[in-house]
Structures are given as structure tokens and as C-alpha cells.
Amino acid sequence: xxxxxxxxxxxxxxxxxxxxxxxxxxxxxxxxxxxxxxxxxxxxxxxxxxxxxxxxxxxxxxxxxxxxxxxxxxxxxxxxxxxxxxxxxxxxxxxxxxxxxxxxxxxxxxxxxxxxxxxxxxxxxxxxxxxxxxxxxxxxxxxxxxxxxxxxxxxxxxxxxxxxxx
Amino acid sequence: xxxxxxxxxxxxxxxxxxxxxxxxxxxxxxxxxxxxxxxxxxxxxxxxxxxxxxxxxxxxxxxxxxxxxxxxxxxxxxxxxxxxxxxxxxxxxxxxxxxxxxxxxxxxxxxxxxxxxxxxxxxxxxxxxxxxxxxxxxxxxxxxxxxxxxxxxxxxxxxxxxxxxx
Amino acid sequence: xxxxxxxxxxxxxxxxxxxxxxxxxxxxxxxxxxxxxxxxxxxxxxxxxxxxxxxxxxxxxxxxxxxxxxxxxxxxxxxxxxxxxxxxxxxxxxxxxxxxxxxxxxxxxxxxxxxxxxxxxxxxxxxxxxxxxxxxxxxxxxxxxxxxxxxxxxxxxxxxxxxxxx
Amino acid sequence: xxxxxxxxxxxxxxxxxxxxxxxxxxxxxxxxxxxxxxxxxxxxxxxxxxxxxxxxxxxxxxxxxxxxxxxxxxxxxxxxxxxxxxxxxxxxxxxxxxxxxxxxxxxxxxxxxxxxxxxxxxxxxxxxxxxxxxxxxxxxxxxxxxxxxxxxxxxxxxxxxxxxxx
Numbered sequence: 001x002x003x004x005x006x007x008x009x010x011x012x013x014x015x016x017x018x019x020x021x022x023x024x025x026x027x028x029x030x031x032x033x034x035x036x037x038x039x040x041x042x043x044x045x046x047x048x049x050x051x052x053x054x055x056x057x058x059x060x061x062x063x064x065x066x067x068x069x070x071x072x073x074x075x076x077x078x079x080x081x082x083x084x085x086x087x088x089x090x091x092x093x094x095x096x097x098x099x100x101x102x103x104x105x106x107x108x109x110x111x112x113x114x115x116x117x118x119x120x121x122x123x124x125x126x127x128x129x130x131x132x133x134x135x136x137x138x139x140x141x142x143x144x145x146x147x148x149x150x151x152x153x154x155x156x157x158x159x160x161x162x163x164x165x166x
Numbered sequence: 167x168x169x170x171x172x173x174x175x176x177x178x179x180x181x182x183x184x185x186x187x188x189x190x191x192x193x194x195x196x197x198x199x200x201x202x203x204x205x206x207x208x209x210x211x212x213x214x215x216x217x218x219x220x221x222x223x224x225x226x227x228x229x230x231x232x233x234x235x236x237x238x239x240x241x242x243x244x245x246x247x248x249x250x251x252x253x254x255x256x257x258x259x260x261x262x263x264x265x266x267x268x269x270x271x272x273x274x275x276x277x278x279x280x281x282x283x284x285x286x287x288x289x290x291x292x293x294x295x296x297x298x299x300x301x302x303x304x305x306x307x308x309x310x311x312x313x314x315x316x317x318x319x320x321x322x323x324x325x326x327x328x329x330x331x332x
Numbered sequence: 333x334x335x336x337x338x339x340x341x342x343x344x345x346x347x348x349x350x351x352x353x354x355x356x357x358x359x360x361x362x363x364x365x366x367x368x369x370x371x372x373x374x375x376x377x378x379x380x381x382x383x384x385x386x387x388x389x390x391x392x393x394x395x396x397x398x399x400x401x402x403x404x405x406x407x408x409x410x411x412x413x414x415x416x417x418x419x420x421x422x423x424x425x426x427x428x429x430x431x432x433x434x435x436x437x438x439x440x441x442x443x444x445x446x447x448x449x450x451x452x453x454x455x456x457x458x459x460x461x462x463x464x465x466x467x468x469x470x471x472x473x474x475x476x477x478x479x480x481x482x483x484x485x486x487x488x489x490x491x492x493x494x495x496x497x498x
Numbered sequence: 499x500x501x502x503x504x505x506x507x508x509x510x511x512x513x514x515x516x517x518x519x520x521x522x523x524x525x526x527x528x529x530x531x532x533x534x535x536x537x538x539x540x541x542x543x544x545x546x547x548x549x550x551x552x553x554x555x556x557x558x559x560x561x562x563x564x565x566x567x568x569x570x571x572x573x574x575x576x577x578x579x580x581x582x583x584x585x586x587x588x589x590x591x592x593x594x595x596x597x598x599x600x601x602x603x604x605x606x607x608x609x610x611x612x613x614x615x616x617x618x619x620x621x622x623x624x625x626x627x628x629x630x631x632x633x634x635x636x637x638x639x640x641x642x643x644x645x646x647x648x649x650x651x652x653x654x655x656x657x658x659x660x661x662x663x664x
Contacts, residue, residue, distance in 0.1 A: 044629035073571030123308035142289035239405030297376035455640035474621035
């Protein structure tokens with residue numbers, strides 16, 4: 001019942017002005033995670049393909065309405081697929097300056113660039129789970145990440161710019 | 167090693183022109199799924215919250231380079247959370263006109279609008295798994311969906327506009 | 333706090349008589365699912381390995397305190413791994429005679445027998461989610477399945493004997 | 499085809515002697531994991547229920563054909579459900595004495611004992627992923643865990659006795 005109302009509400013919106021209906025959603029900058037990483041550790045071939053671990057050893061989260069650190073003691077667990085792409089799944093916790101602990105699950109598929117093309121940016125599918133309260137919007141929105149090396153960071157790190165779909 | 171090269175390639179790109187680096191990624195229309203649905207079936211309260219099933223009974227997929235049907239005999243499995251939002255997970259298969267069968271996993275979180283606000287569009291996190299070949303790009307890209315009722319469809323249905331992150 | 337108490341309760345038990353501590357848990361028959369299946373449909377090679385669908389078209393669930401049917405319109409989604417084993421994941425709903433609808437997620441890894449050995453039985457890891465009430469024990473216990481062809485069934489079917497760990 | 503043969507092989511076996519068919523599978527001791535744990539950290543209420551983290555700080559794995567350590571820097575992530583039970587999901591890596599790194603995913607549902615009853619042992623559903631080679635059997639078998647406090651260990655720890663289904 002409630003969900004029906006919610007969906008009907010959504011359609012009411014998408015059904016109204018043609019312009020609004022046709023414009024794609026936008027990706028609005030939300031915050032940036034810098035995740036410090038240790039050396040990749042190759043685990044060897046498994047039944048699902050070659051596996052490796054990228055240790056996550058610390059870092060920061062900074063953005064509008066959120067500021068904090070990445071907890072050490074976590075990892076990105078990768079597997080190489082038969083199509084030459086690599087699947088990443090990084091799971092870790094960030095702790096905000098006011099003490100909330102938020103779970104991050106960030107997945108991506110990295111594929112080699114087509115021949116003759118420069119490499120494409122790496123996009124990720126981050127999901128957050130936060131306690132109810134100031135940060136519960138993290139578990140209610142839809143987000144996309146853009147992943148790159150944090151070349152300006154004093155230790156090896158990746159930068160994930162997180163955008164909210166709006 | 168390979169992945170290191172891939173990430174370095176990615177950073178090489180994001181590190182070059184400041185403009186490119188600062189512009190958010192874009193959501194580019196890829197294709198549209200119209201999923202025909204049956205009446206919601208309330209399963210009652212569970213240990214994780216109230217559950218319901220929305221049967222998926224057919225439909226279509228249409229877009230640049232892809233055209234086909236949604237196979238009947240699938241469902242969207244929903245659960246209501248403590249924060250008033252509902253989690254959706256629809257799992258089904260689409261079959262293209264040239265015979266490829268592609269798995270779709272489409273998740274979303276639908277939250278009621280804040281008081282005094284009109285309802286927001288519903289965004290989804292679709293993941294695809296296609297056989298290697300003409301449709302393998304579906305398993306290599308990053309996508310966002312926009313979900314609404316397909317009011318112009320002859321039978322009850324939802325429309326999912328799928329955008330590729332670029 | 334509560335969980336601490338629960339774990340302490342558990343250890344109090346396992347810590348007491350040496351005999352109880354050393355005897356392995358037992359697998360006690362709980363109920364049997366007969367799942368009727370359609371012909372396997374080969375989807376071809378994917379980035380994760382060759383995929384196939386085994387349609388689930390009906391069936392029954394029978395046991396102490398539970399009796400009902402398997403809903404049609406579901407499937408077992410399989411993938412062949414690099415070690416010669418096949419991973420199965422069957423997801424479907426059963427409906428009890430008194431109207432409860434229970435989600436079943438049943439996973440297994442099937443490996444070819446070692447050379448010179450007869451084939452081993454196939455064991456599965458079933459997880460259930462039932463509404464609160466008469467069947468909530470399904471979501472609270474730990475279960476193991478034994479999978480075989482239901483040779484005595486009038487249409488092609490598999491039989492899953494489900495055992496509760498005790 | 500191959501899978502069909504595998505299932506037919508399995509049924510051929512289970513279909514033969516009635517005695518073999520009727521006896522439940524057995525749980526055969528495989529190895530024991532002692533996981534050292536830090537103090538539980540309560541994260542507060544979330545949209546899925548109250549969450550907590552139990553840090554995993556080290557430990558050992560010992561059994562027939564396997565010996566090694568539990569890597570620190572991991573955690574058990576728990577959530578309390580509406581039925582009074584708690585779901586655990588511990589994810590960590592063990593490293594064998596000969597250098598293999600094995601992923602462990604261990605889930606359990608802990609429920610309070612019924613009124614007037616002593617508490618029940620806690621059973622778990624461990625899944626392993628090991629590199630191909632000496633330990634690939636870990637990713638091919640079906641296992642059940644029995645969880646209790648390791649009262650004889652010098653630091654706070656849980657003991658998981660792991661049994662193979664046979």
C-alpha cells in the first residue's frame with residue numbers, strides 16, 4: 001500500500017513535464033574518500049579466477065556535511081574475469097568526526113581500454129550503511145563513485161569521488 | 167600487476183586536464199526496460215521487516231543496440247525498513263531479439279518524501295550479466311536506473327530508464 | 333550486551349561435559365522439497381564462466397509441521413568454475429497449505445568425482461526466510477540439504493532432503 | 499550436459515541402497531578456528547536494526563591437513579532482528595603455514611533460548627575460498643561450524659569447530 005503510493009508518487013513526477021522526463025538524472029558531488037592502500041598481495045588462481053588483496057590502511061572522508069577518517073584493517077578483494085576485466089569489492093568503515101561509524105561497500109568492474117583508446121575512468125557502485133540520525137541519508141540515496149590514484153597524497157592511496165544521483 | 171597498470175591508466179586520465187577532472191561524470195541514456203507487473207502480494211512481517219512480492223510477468227527492453235523481451239516468471243522482492251524506506255530487489259532475465267539471455271539484478275531504496283516536498287524520482291542500481299559477445303558491455307559498464315510507472319502501457323508496468331555512467 | 337549474554341550462554345553449554353563438547357552436531361531430518369524442473373537452458377560463456385538456467389516449474393514441500401507447494405516461475409542459476417565444479421543457486425518460494433509464503437535460497441557446489449571414485453552425494457546450503465509466526469523457525473535454524481534426482485516423481489524433478497543441524 | 503551427468507551420478511548413488519538413502523549425512527570434524535576478538539563496538543540503530551562490530555584480531559586454524567593463523571584486521575558485523583535473533587557475518591582471511599591465503603565468510607543466526615530451556619549451541623554456515631592446489635577442497639565441500647567462547651585461550655576468543663558434511 002505504502003509502496004504503491006510511493007511508486008505512484010514517483011510516476012506522478014516523471015509523468016509531468018516532458019522536459020523533466022527526458023533530461024537524464026545528474027550526478028552531484030557529495031564527498032570524497034581518500035583510501036590509503038598497501039601493496040597488492042597476489043593470492044593466485046582460484047576457482048573463480050586470479051585473486052588479490054589490496055590492503056586498506058587508513059584515509060579520510062571529506063564533503064558537505066561529512067568529515068572523518070577511514071579505519072585501517074580492511075581490504076579490497078579483487079578477482080580477474082575471463083573477459084579481461086577485474087572485479088573489485090572494497091569493504092571498510094569510515095568514522096565521522098562526531099563519532100558515527102559507517103559501513104562502505106564499494107564495487108567496480110575495471111576493464112582494459114579498447115585497442116587504440118586511452119583508458120577510461122573507473123566508476124564504482126558504492127553502498128553505505130549508517131546509523132539512523134545525521135548520516136542516514138547515506139543509506140537512502142543512490143551514489144556513483146569515480147576512482148583514481150590520489151597522486152597528491154603523501155602515501156599510496158586511491159581517491160573515490162562520490163556523486164549522488166539526483 | 168595488470169590491475170596496477172589499469173589503475174595507473176585511470177589516474178593518468180583523471181590527472182590530466184583540470185576541467186575534465188572536475189566535471190562530474192554524465193549519465194547517458196542506454197536503454198529502457200518496461201517490466202509488466204502483477205498485483206503486489208503482502209507476505210507479512212518477517213525478522214527483517216514486512217515483505218512483499220511484486221510479480222514480473224513480461225515486458226520489453228529497447229535501446230541503442232539492444233531490443234528484446236522481459237521473461238515472465240520473476241519478481242521484485244521488497245522489504246520495509248525501520249527508517250520508513252523500502253528496499254527493492256528485482257531479479258529477472260531479458261532475452262534479446264537475437265537470442266542472448268541476460269540476467270538483470272536491479273536494486274533500489276525508495277524513501278517517502280520529506281514533509282512538504284513532492285516525491286523524488288526513484289533511482290536504481292542495475293547490474294547485468296550477459297554472455298560474452300555482442301552484449302558483454304552490459305557486464306562491464308556502470309549503470310543507474312530511473313524507475314517510474316509506465317502509465318502509457320496497456321497493462322500495469324514499471325518503466326526503468328537505464329543510463330550509463332560516462 | 334544481549335549478544336554477549338547469548339554467546340556466553342552458548343559457551344557455558346559447550347564448555348560443560350567433555351562428551352557433549354566432543355560429539356559432532358547431528359543432522360536431523362526436517363522436511364523434503366521436490367522441485368520440478370524444466371530442461372536446462374545453456375546461456376553460453378560469460379565473464380564468470382559458462383552459465384545455465386534450470387527452470388523450476390512446481391513441486392512440493394513435506395515434513396514434520398510443514399506441507400505445501402513450490403511456486404512455479406523460478407530457476408536455478410548455475411555457473412561452471414575453473415576447477416571443474418559447478419555452483420548452483422536456486423531461489424524460489426514455497427507456499428504452505430495454511431498460506432505462508434517462504435523464500436528459499438539454496439546454494440551448492442557440485443564437483444566431479446575423483447578418478448576411480450563413484451560420485452559423491454550433493455550437499456546444499458539452504459537458507460529460508462519465513463514470516464514471523466508458525467514458520468519463523470525456518471529463519472532461525474541452520475540447515476543442510478542433500479540433493480538428488482527424484483526418480484520416482486512423474487515429471488523431471490530434484491529431491492532436496494533438508495536436515496536441521498542440532 | 500556435464501551438470502546433468504553430475505546430478506544423474508549423484509542420484510544414481512542416492513538411489514541405490516535404501517539404507518544409505520535414509521541415513522542422514524554425517525558431520526565429520528575438519529578443523530578448528532580460534533578467532534581472537536576485541537571488545538564489541540555498538541554502532542547504534544540502523545534502518546536494518548541495531549548494529550555492532552566485533553573486531554577479529556588474530557588467532558589460529560588447526561586440523562587434519564591444515565595449520566595456520568587468522569589474520570588481524572577483520573570483523574564480525576552483527577545486526578539484531580525483529581524476532582530477537584542476531585545475525586552474524588564474520589569475514590576474514592586465514593594464512594596457512596605454507597603460505598596459502600584463504601578467505602573465510604562465516605554466517606550465523608543466534609537466537610535466545612526458549613523460556614525455561616538452556617541455551618542451544620550456535621551453528622554457523624562457513625564458506626571458504628582458497629587458491630587452487632592443496633586447499634581447493636575448502637571451496638568444494640559443504641561445511642557447518644559450531645561456535646563457542648574459547649574459555650581456555652589466553653585472550654578473549656571464539657572457537658569455531660568446523661565439520662564437513664559427508
